[in-house]
Amino acid sequence: MKKQSGFILVCLTLATLVQAQNIQLPAPQKTGGMPLMEALNARQTQRTFSAKPLSDQQLADLLWAAFGINRPDGRRTAPSARNMQEISIYVALPTGLYLYQAQSNMLEKILDQDIRAQTGKQPFVKIAPVCLIFVSDYDRMKNQAEFYSATDTGYISQNVYLFCASAGLHTVVLGSVDKEALQTVMKLKPTQHVILTQPVGLPPESAAGN
Numbered sequence: 748m749k750k751q752s753g754f755i756l757v758c759l760t761l762a763t764l765v766q767a768q769n770i771q772l773p774a775p776q777k778t779g780g781m782p783l784m785e786a787l788n789a790r791q792t793q794r795t796f797s798a799k800p801l802s803d804q805q806l807a808d809l810l811w812a813a814f815g816i817n818r819p820d821g822r823r824t825a826p827s828a829r830n831m832q833e834i835s836i837y838v839a840l841p842t843g844l845y846l847y848q849a850q851s852n853m854l855e856k857i858l859d860q861d862i863r864a865q866t867g868k869q870p871f872v873k874i875a876p877v878c879l880i881f882v883s884d885y886d887r888m889k890n891q892a893e894f895y896s897a898t899d900t901g902y903i904s905q906n907v908y909l910f911c912a913s914a915g916l917h918t919v920v921l922g923s924v925d926k927e928a929l930q931t932v933m934k935l936k937p938t939q940h941v942i943l944t945q946p947v948g949l950p951p952e953s954a955a956g957n
């Protein structure tokens with residue numbers, strides 16, 4: 748009996764430790780922002796970043812805009828071919844790698860490692876405080892997996908671009924990525940494929956106010 752309660756205590760402690768590493772995001776702000784036509788006019792690629800972290804509110808808003816749930820049936824802010832919902836967003840932060848759980852509005856800790864340096868080949872990937880990694884699970888698709896994964900990711904990426912334009916953040920979508928190496932470091936399943944990555948951050952301090 749004593750042994751059993753000791754075991755339960757260890758399990759509960761471990762579960763609490765794991766939970767403590769997850770990040771519960773605040774509710775996303777779904778109102779306000781720049782009018783759509785102005786955001787389209789401001790959308791552009793920027794390759795300079797401040798290393799300053801984004802706030803949890805900025806992360807929550809960014810991820811909801813990217814691919815959050817916007818209807819009671821669980822569908823998202825971006826379309827999905829045949830509603831296969833094969834794309835997941837992994838989030839590389841200095842504190843580790845996380846998986847965006849849209850339903851619970853949480854960042855689930857996957858790795859303790861800072862893998863931002865592996866998310867692209869250009870030097871700014873080490874500076875931007877956040878890198879979104881769009882991963883497709885080909886297991887969820889019957890055919891044309893490459894084509895649909897690319898198109899579905901494109902919609903999400905454009906949501907990120909428009910959110911960043913509205914929120915005064917810098918971003919660049921990256922195809923130039925050593926995807927095999929990144930998949931290995933992320934410990935993905937063989938059916939999971941990195942499609943694109945997208946660093947996000949504040950403008951560099953010298954450019955603040957531009």
Ligand SMILES: Cc1cc2nc3c(=O)[nH]c(=O)nc-3n(C[C@H](O)[C@H](O)[C@H](O)COP(=O)(O)O)c2cc1C
Pocket residue numbers: 790791792793794869919920921922923924943
């Ligand atoms: C699929 C895709 C992959 C891209 N890959 C890279 C990349 O690896 N590195 C980079 O600096 N820019 C990359 N870009 C950004 C483009 O260079 C950029 O969109 C283009 O120069 C037009 O600039 P704009 O986004 O400001 O309109 C990529 C864009 C797309 C759509």
